[in-house]
Amino acid sequence: MTAKSNKLEVDDISVWRGDNLLLNEVSFSLSPGEVLQVQGANGSGKTTLLRIVCGLGIADEGLVSWCGNPIEKNRDQFHEDLLYLGHKPGIKPALSAIENLRIFTLLDGQATSPGTDANIETALDELSLLSKAHLPCGALSAGQQRRVALARLVLQAARLWVLDEPLTSLDKSGLALVEQRMADHVRQGGSVLLTTHAPINIDGVKVGTLAL
Numbered sequence: 001m002t003a004k005s006n007k008l009e010v011d012d013i014s015v016w017r018g019d020n021l022l023l024n025e026v027s028f029s030l031s032p033g034e035v036l037q038v039q040g041a042n043g044s045g046k047t048t049l050l051r052i053v054c055g056l057g058i059a060d061e062g063l064v065s066w067c068g069n070p071i072e073k074n075r076d077q078f079h080e081d082l083l084y085l086g087h088k089p090g091i092k093p094a095l096s097a098i099e100n101l102r103i104f105t106l107l108d109g110q111a112t113s114p115g116t117d118a119n120i121e122t123a124l125d126e127l128s129l130l131s132k133a134h135l136p137c138g139a140l141s142a143g144q145q146r147r148v149a150l151a152r153l154v155l156q157a158a159r160l161w162v163l164d165e166p167l168t169s170l171d172k173s174g175l176a177l178v179e180q181r182m183a184d185h186v187r188q189g190g191s192v193l194l195t196t197h198a199p200i201n202i203d204g205v206k207v208g209t210l211a212l
Contacts (some may be wrong), residue, residue, distance in 0.1 A: 005140060006031065006032050006081070006160070007031050007063070007067065007068070008030040008031075008064075008067040008191065008193070009029045009064070009066075010027055010028050010029070010053060010062070010065075011027050011063045011064075011065070012025045012061060012062040012063070013026040013059045013061070013062035013063075014026070014059060014061040014062055015045065015057075015059050016060050022044075022045040023045045023212070026212070027062075030160075030191045032189040032190065033082075033186050033187070033191065034186065034191050034192075034208065035182065035192040035193075035194070035202060035205055035207045035208065036192070037196065037207050037208065037210070038050070038194070038195045038209075038210045038212060039209055039212065040196075040211060040212035044195060044212040046164070047086075047129070047182065047195070049128065050195065051164050052064060053193065054162055055071050055079075056084075066160070067081075073092065080158075081159040082160050082162065083152060083153070083156050083158035083160070084162045084164075085152065085161075085163045087165045091137050091148055092137065093136060093138030095127060095136065096134045096135060096136060097120075097133050097135070097137060097140075097148045097151070098117060098124070098133050098134060098137075100137060101120045101152070101155065102117075104156075105120070120155065123151040123155050124148075124151055124155035126154055127147040127151050128177075129144060129145070129151070130143060130146065142169040143169040143170055143171055143174060145169075146166075146169045146170055146174070152178075153178070153181045153185070154181070159190050159191065160190070160191055160193070161185060161191070161194070162192075162194070163192065164194070165197070166178055166188075166194060167197055167198045167200070179203070180203075182200075182205070183203050186202070187205075
């Protein structure tokens, strides 16, 4: 698949919640090498939009396409190309960082191998968590739990990143790590769709905005 075809297109997405029109004909496109930040007040539909883009929610009207095909007709390829991180870390507190990331690796469609744990340890080291790798995640701080989830940005080779508040609970060094990972990703032809209340500065990359 060529980089040119790796384009996300969202056309006229509308969502009703009872009598309330939550999203009204939202449209945008995202091409390789681009970052788009979805902005809006709490309750404006940011998370709902991201879940619809990932195929985890259903719009009342509109269409989401990847590589020129509706995602429901191209689901396997789309999920192979997608990395989605929700607002919550999504980790099991009774399991260690390594155990949680083994599960994520399987869910992301990657087969485990004798080198899987070595790759996970490399990712945790990059996120400054290697010394906590075997502790139950319930014993980690909120920021450390967030870093465990963000290790997937190192482990999974996905073209499209959809990130819901990825900077939540991170300290200054954590923010810098995530911004650097996003910069590296888009320079390699990836694309990022994200929500965040924190200002972001991705060196050398223009961040577009979509206001809801």
